Amino acid sequence: AAGVIQSPRHLIKEKRETATLKCYPIPRHDTVYWYQQGPGQDPQFLISFYEKMQSDKGSIPDRFSAQQFSDYHSELNMSSLELGDSALYFCASSLEGHYYEQYFGPGTRLTVT
Amino acid sequence: GIQVEQSPPDLILQEGANSTLRCNFSDSVNNLQWFHQNPWGQLINLFYIPSGTKQNGRLSATTVATERYSLLYISSSQTTDSGVYFCAGGEGTYKYIFGTGTRLKVLA
Secondary structure (H helix, E strand, O other), X not given: OOOOEEEOOEEEEXXXXXXXXXXXXXXXXXXXXXXXXXXXXXXXXXXEEXXXXXXXXXXXXXXXXXXXXXXXXXXXXXXXXOHHHOEEEEEEEEEOOOOOOOEEOOOEEEEEO | OOOEEEEOOEEEEEOOOOEEEEEEEOOOOXXXXXXXXXXXXXXXXXXXXXXXXXXXXXXXXXXXXXXXXEEEEEOOOOHHHOEEEEEEXXXXXXXXXXXXXXXXXXXX
């Protein structure tokens, strides 16, 4: 079965650089969610999009922005990277009309040096 | 926002043993999922279970929504069950709040 695709899987950036993470949801899934998981911590909700509109917002820094495109894929843009941004970034998606069951991608491991 | 507590925080089992993991919520949640995060970091859906009982092979889960808790049962544990188990409660329409997880290690 098709799963959520995230790219890249690993990313190394230096402080103050920018990064773009991409997420391709499961076919027919119209809602995308982004979560951040720091080392040894639980995933924290960042932001979600439904039908290309922001649907909910969590503890996402102002340095981060995200959007969902017409093909439902989503991109998380991170600027002025800090050491504390080093984390595993998950994208999840849910089926149209079934927002309550989220399927997670493999994650992008971002390391900021 | 809701608080999600999981217990125990750490668990070491011998292969073949059974275990029960618990998840408590500070407030009512409209949705609930259990996940397994394997040693490679992947988050795998185990159950969507806002209420009632479900079973999938050696795993089963029960949620008592009125008492704001959920249980995950693992029977005849295997080394591949090792990892971190998270429960997550839905807050609002789109957001899941995760618990702090139970770190499980199954010894051969």
